[in-house]
Every structure is written in structure tokens, then in C-alpha cells.
Amino acid sequence: MTSGQELEVQQKREVQKKEEGTTPTRVFLPTTDIYETDQGLTVSMEMPGVDKSNVDINIDDGVLTIEGRIDFSKYQDFRPVYSEYNIGNFRRSFSLPGSINQEHIKAEMKDGVLTLTLPKAEKAKPRQIPIG
Amino acid sequence: MFGMDPFATLHRIQRALETHLDSDWLSGATTGVGAFPPINLFQQGHDFVAVVELAGVKPDALNIEAKENSLRLSGSKFIDYEGKASLHRRERIEGSFDRTITLPVRIDPDRIKAEFRDGLLALFIPRAESDKPRSIKIGE
Numbered sequence: 001m002t003s004g005q006e007l008e009v010q011q012k013r014e015v016q017k018k019e020e021g022t023t024p025t026r027v028f029l030p031t032t033d034i035y036e037t038d039q040g041l042t043v044s045m046e047m048p049g050v051d052k053s054n055v056d057i058n059i060d061d062g063v064l065t066i067e068g069r070i071d072f073s074k075y076q077d078f079r080p081v082y083s084e085y086n087i088g089n090f091r092r093s094f095s096l097p098g099s100i101n102q103e104h105i106k107a108e109m110k111d112g113v114l115t116l117t118l119p120k121a122e123k124a125k126p127r128q129i130p131i132g
Numbered sequence: 133m134f135g136m137d138p139f140a141t142l143h144r145i146q147r148a149l150e151t152h153l154d155s156d157w158l159s160g161a162t163t164g165v166g167a168f169p170p171i172n173l174f175q176q177g178h179d180f181v182a183v184v185e186l187a188g189v190k191p192d193a194l195n196i197e198a199k200e201n202s203l204r205l206s207g208s209k210f211i212d213y214e215g216k217a218s219l220h221r222r223e224r225i226e227g228s229f230d231r232t233i234t235l236p237v238r239i240d241p242d243r244i245k246a247e248f249r250d251g252l253l254a255l256f257i258p259r260a261e262s263d264k265p266r267s268i269k270i271g272e
Binding site: 005006007008009010024025026031032033034035036037041042044046047048049050051072073074075076077078079080081082083084085086087088089109111112113 | 138139141142143145146148149150151152153154155157158167168169170171172173174175176177180181185186187188189190191209211213214217218219220221222223224225226227228229249250251252254
């Protein structure tokens with residue numbers, strides 16, 4: 001990975017809702033990396049300002065949904081004078097491949113990044129095939 | 133609590149931020165190498181608060197300098213892909229940043245307080261005493 005490059009601003013993307021919600025607040029998609037190792041899948045999502053106690057991780061019918069809520073009460077007596085980004089809760093869903101062991105998903109939150117480790121089921125791990 | 137819909141509060145904040153998107157309050161006063169990280173500036177009473185999104189930046193990889201009425205944020209962000217991983221989706225970016233903003237008001241650089249939690253930096257910037265508005269009494 002090149003690490004000497006300059007960071008550029010990534011525009012926050014909003015969740016496109018299929019149905020209209022009852023509240024008009026904007027919800028954002030966390031910037032996400034997904035990578036695979038021999039052991040399983042790792043999902044890393046950036047959710048700045050989200051405390052680990054405000055993260056919900058759900059699996060329903062093979063769909064993994066992550067929701068992170070920000071503490072906007074801090075903003076109550078702030079009056080904006082200049083802004084470059086908007087704030088809001090985060091939400092994103094992914095369909096899980098059948099090879100994931102859904103019972104043993106681990107989650108860790110650090111510096112505003114949620115990292116989920118999704119282990120592969122035993123039968124889905126790669127095996128060396130000996131040539132007879 | 134009745135009448136205190138939290139979503140109404142969030143909606144109000146979102147609309148206020150939208151209204152001040154790239155407002156000319158800071159126009160021409162942001163310099164440095166790039167526009168990362170994104171900054172929101174608020175007024176809290178007479179003082180200012182800058183809130184900066186820096187998810188994935190470790191506290192020891194962030195430098196904050198204040199001089200006169202300028203603030204400089206520099207540092208770097210690295211993502212550990214654990215060696216031989218194969219990427220399915222890559223949206224996060226890594227690299228270095230160096231940004232300076234100059235506020236159009238006089239501040240007290242020695243009394244700036246910084247909080248960095250959950251990838252969100254808050255800088256509490258007190259306005260210089262000499263710059264605070266004073267009410268002028270009309271003599272008898």
C-alpha cells in the first residue's frame with residue numbers, strides 16, 4: 001500500500017432509502033473495506049463520533065446490518081458558522097456468503113473504526129489438495 | 133420527554149450545517165497542502181469549536197499546532213491489511229495530511245483545548261479577550 005500519498009476528502013454518501021422513514025434525518029453510509037483471509041472476512045467501517053455502546057450489529061436472514069448512532073446532544077448549543085460535512089447516524093447492510101460461521105462474529109471499535117471479524121465455517125476454509 | 137423529539141433536534145442541526153456549507157466565513161482563509169480533514173466550525177457563546185472527522189487516525193499520529201489565529205492539523209493514517217489479504221471492497225483511504233486554517237477573529241492560542249475520541253476531534257478555541265464584544269454604556 002502506498003502510504004506517502006496525501007489524503008483527499010471523501011464526500012459522505014447517504015443511505016438511499018427504499019421506503020420513506022418517519023423521520024426526515026439523513027443517515028450516512030460508513031466508508032467500508034472488506035477483505036478476505038484464509039480464516040474469514042474482515043469488515044472495517046469508519047464511523048467517526050460513534051461510541052462503541054451506540055453500535056448495533058444484527059444478522060437477519062443472512063443479511064448483516066450495522067447501525068452506529070452519534071451523540072448529537074453535544075451540538076445543542078453550537079451555532080454553525082462554517083461547515084464542510086454533515087453529521088448523522090450511520091447504517092449499512094451486507095449479504096453474507098453462506099460460508100460464514102454466523103455464530104462467531106467478533107467486533108471491535110477503535111478510533112471511530114468498527115472492525116468485524118467473520119470466521120469461515122470449517123468446510124469453507126481452503127484445503128491443500130495433495131496430488132496423488 | 134414531550135416536545136423534545138431527538139430526531140427533530142438532529143434534523144435542525146443537519147439543516148443548520150447544510151445552510152453553512154462552505155460559507156464565506158472562512159473564505160480564503162484555509163490553506164495548506166490539502167482540504168483533508170474536513171472541518172466544521174461552530175460558535176459557542178463568544179468562543180469557537182472546530183469539529184474534525186478523523187476516523188482511523190491514531191491519537192499519536194495527529195499533530196495540532198496553534199499560532200496567532202491559525203490552526204494547523206497534520207498527521208497520517210494507516211490501514212493494516214494484515215498481509216496477504218485479498219480485498220473485496222476498498223473505500224477507505226490512507227496517507228498523510230497537512231492543513232492550516234486561519235480564523236477571521238483573534239483567538240487565544242494558549243488556551244485551546246483538544247478532545248480526540250472515537251475518531252472525532254473537537255477543538256475548543258477561546259476568543260481573545262481583546263476581541264470579545266463589549267457593551268458600551270451611554271454616558272449620562
